[in-house]
Amino acid sequence: MTRPWATLPRAFAAEVRKERGSISTEILHQIRREIPEYNKPLSGKFGIGLQLGVETALLEFPELVESAGEPSPERLRVYRALGRGELAEGRSLDALQAAYRLGGRVAWRRYARVGRRAGMRSDEMVTLAEAIFAHIDVMASAATIGYAEAKTSRDSHDGASSRRRMLRDLLVAGAPAEQLEQLAAAARWPLPERVSCVALGPAPPATAAAAQIGRPPETVLHDLGCQDPYLVLRDPAQDLRDPLLLGLLRDRNAVIGPAVTPTMAPDSLRWARRVRDRLPAQALAKGPVMCDHALPSLLLIGDEPLLKLLADRQLAALADLTVKQRRRMETTLLAWLDTNGGSAPQIAARLGIHPQTARQRLHRLHELFGPVFADPGARFELELALRGRQAVAALSRPR
Known part of the structure; x- marks a missing residue:
């Protein structure tokens, strides 16, 4: 890596640090004014990330001048995080690259003013410009790496999510064990010895509280959008320790089917739905209801007309x-x-x-x-x- 900052006067670093606060304010103001994607309040993750990126760059530049070294891994992680943040916000890198160029121009204008006051020679001023934009290149390169890493991770996650949805469908369809094992490995959802299917009731009215608990953990397979929504629990004892999942189950009048081998998942779901459909609303509201605690009753209500015939006769x-x-x-x-x-x-x-x-x-x-x-x-x-x-x-x- 070329290090043009290595030839700048060491004393220049101390003079630049005195201007850091006002330079940071000017850069942020110009970025928000001239780049439409960033023309919004500096709040939440967006605001924190943008301010941290500017502050980190302004802290690092005088350090590079003093040490004549290379950008530290800690600083590079900040720039990579900016790239990941752009993907998370649904943007390309174009806006961030424009912000880097604009920040570089503001920094050059302000640093040049400091350099003239410090009596820097014309050749040193040229080197200063080269150093500023070399630093911008370092930051832009790190952001590009962070963006690419995040996209690769997201695409990998999306692929795993797709395979998990397929695994969910095969489980409740009663697919053979061999097929389930192969797809579970590809979906990164280790197939357990036992699963429990959960029958859910209607979704409650949309509220802020409901929105916070409305999605199950990643370890839980689910189909909340179908006509008769359900979950598949890989480890019911462990899963039910999750307070957010418990909140969802209570919110949806859930009935948890018996723990069965994966090939019997359709039976677990069928039994859970049968109990859900038979229980009064008052009982479901106290849930979640555990079928494992009432297997004899589940067996007896399996065919109510036949049960009535037996009772009437006997x-x-x-x-x-x-x-x-x-x-x-x-x-x-x-x-x-x-x-x-x-x-x-x-x-x-x-x-x-x-x-x-x-x-x-x-x-x-x-x-x-x-x-x-x-x-x-x-x-x-x-x-x-x-x-x-x-x-x-x-x-x-x-x-």
Whole structure:
């Protein structure tokens, strides 16, 4: 690298430093006035980045004059960051390059004034101009590198995002394990032993708070734009520690399906949607609801018409009772089944009733069901019918 600043008088650096504040103000003013892309308030990341770039350049130039060395890695990182910032703002490098040229002209005009006051010779003034624009070239080159690095990273990320979307679609479609493993590696989303699919409810009204929690973390596959939005969690226990994700799940009345092997992801999503569609709004609002905590109930509500048919047949002996009597008998019958044919005192203790009341109810149940109690298969079907009714009732009532 040529270093024209190396031949400038060392004392010039001290004189230039005295002007740094006013030169910085003038450069920023001219950039905002003459370059349309930068004609906005110096706030946020844009303002911080632009001011930092100008200040860094004005700090570095006298350092180069004194040391006769080369730009430091720390300063070059600042210039590269300016290039990355242009990409993030959706601009090409044209505006930044124009800002460099304009800043160079302002710096040359002000530095030349300092040089004349310091008594610099004409040949030294020529070298000063060369040094200023050589420094501008260094900054522009670093910004170009930063811009290119950011674009490469973005394009790579976009490619990975596209592959993750494909992986998401294949997971919920039930693709073979080999295909999932290959695409997961390409998408940089390590395929776990278990995944959980999450069924989401409608999006809430747009608010500032909702906007902040509206997107899941990168580790979570998702489709929020489809008719029936959902997520795929790679590590439910870890993912659910993320407060932003939890906020999204509560905001969207989420139901988290059982953890299953990746090839069973469609089942996890189907079960989660079934529970979501059956639960009342009050219960969903307290969510997220975890299907893993209620697998037996999930099984029982899998086919409600069949469950109703089973209950109607197995509990037909109670059909002629009043609603209140039927509920008492069903509760007593389930307690008896739970205690494996327990005694009246055991049933009474379980239900919080008098032993004599329990004895009377058991006697009545034996009258109603007769020899059914002696058949293990019939007892199993009775318990299925009773627990199925309980599960449906639990899903149907407000919580």
